[in-house]
Amino acid sequence: MPFNDTILKAAYGEKTTHTPVWFMRQAGRSQPEYRKIKETHSLFEITHDPELCAYVTKLPVDQYNTDAAILYKDIMSPLGAIGVDVEIKSGIGPVIGNPIRSIQDVERLGQIQPEQDVPYILDTIKLLTTEQLNVPLIGFTGAPFTLASYMIEGGPSKNYNKTKAMMYEQPEAWHLLMEKLSDMCITYTHAQIDAGCKMIQVFDSWVGALNKADYHEFIAPHMRRIFAGIKEKNVPVTTFGVGASHLIEEWNALPVDVLGLDWRLQIEEARAKGITKTLQGNLDPAILLAPWPVIESHLKRILDQGLQSDSYIFNLGHGVFPEVQPDTLRRVSEFVHDYSTQYKK
Template sequence: MFNDTFIKACKGEKTDHIPVWYMRQAGRSQKEYRKIKEKYGLFEITHQPELCAYVTRLPVEQYNVDAAVLYKDIMTPLPAIGVDVEIKSGIGPVIDQPIESIHDVEKLGEINPVEDIPYILDTIKLLTTEQLSVPLIGFSGAPFTLASYMIEGGPSKNYHKTKAFMYSQPKAWFLLMDKLGDMVVEYVKSQIHAGAGAIQIFDSWVGALGVEDYRMYCKPIMNRIFSQLKNEKVPFIMHGVGASHLAKDWNDLPLDVVGLDWRMSIKEARQKGIDKTVQGNLDPSVLLAPWEYIEEKTKKILDEGKENGSMIFNLGHGVFPEVNPETLKRLTAFVQEYSKVND
């Protein structure tokens, strides 16, 4: 039996319970994953379809979530366009030759998914044809977030270099947005054609921009990306962290689900005119609290979700290593039971 509750909720259709999955549910806190990581790095895992599929389906088997999310990183497609990126333990993605000028942007190539990332497509096919009884979520980073790593050279707390590039070299910035936008479209299409049942776009760090700058420098490319993907017939989700002030602009885009972090309640989102399915939004830190507190916060989110249209339960950001897998298992069961529709 295929569980399509998540897909129905994405489309705003009635479901018998509120579906649940967790960002970064594959890996991080699971002991089986940690054992694998003793031997392999992230990119090494993603290059082995059988192993990558195993990591992807682990949370479905352990937590009984309503969707799987493909185990990979938002950096995965960048080497294909000429960006030399390394995932360094304790730091994150590191790029030794950051983009500094329009000349650097012009040198970027194009992605050919079948040739450049066949292992990702093979993993998706393996999962969706043989291993999963729930939808598989594929994903991509959004142009701003990808650009921030490419310009900063790695993670940043303030994105000063990215903003300076954006303001001082607008021609280079918009060319970079176009090139990354083209890459995202091709990358996402390949995941869908391989079998992904939904796509989430992570604009993880775009919350660093104000609304005016977002509308000027980012929203046009996001509109183009989603417009070009609209005929692919799968749901699309938008998510960022610290980006509640942009949620209304995301609601305007041709997508299906607006992701919320814990800084904006579902009730507030609805009051601000967000009328699409919402996804969120338990603060992941709450997972370290006593169960009674977790349950109280979760009930509030679910109650608001049930009163205000379609929703998908998730965290406001990803699972982190200190989280006990048993807590996620218990939380999943609670969400599904508490939100069950009694005919």
């Protein structure tokens, strides 16, 4: 079978024969095969075993016929390399043993050397892209704000009080932290691209906690450097955030190719704001728990908007819930492919 590069074309707004589909958190979560592996292996153990990690990454591509694979690992995966003591605790999420609270803590952070620090991630990418995949492999990194929120709070947070306190009260420490994390994002994604990834998503999942003015002052200059840095390797780049619709004009002004929307803003509303870049999204993942006719009506609404231009990639507004039936994901993918193929004829 020829290589399916539909998602890369859509990322650049080129004509495609169908709308490309992938699902955030498509690997793992709801798949019984994955759950079986998780009975005996942690995320850390899976990501350190290239054969197993490649298997987990490829499974949804085979089962759901997605137009891209996304590497199975976490946004926390590279942080150990820069001196962050991070552990993923079941039922809690990422927990940081040495939270960052002062400029001295930031100064102590080192830099990542991917070949030395995360060789298993690069080996998994090589295995997938040279032998196994017929679709692009998406590499990814967490963005500085989202990574910093875990590093400063010490774990998942509802209100990001400590993070915002550092941003407002210790701007020197804040910008140094953003700079160090930006360097890490660039070096880490370059290594993923050199190993074979054809596209990069930057997860700024929690940046919607900031208003537009603060994003512009405290975040945007760093994101500009990151996107420009990644794009030196000539791959398309996506940015994504949850509850971040108010930042869409800020994102649009940055050198990024694809804007990943959650479900709060409709595609046509984004277009009405003058956004011409490729949009990715944005089915509310909760809808996947509804009966099929409900899912189908939402898919039609989203596709009728997305298909107004070639600059569109189908996805969920955030990660798949573990309760979703794998067959539902297979049907969604099939529906998007069929509906868009008919439309584009």
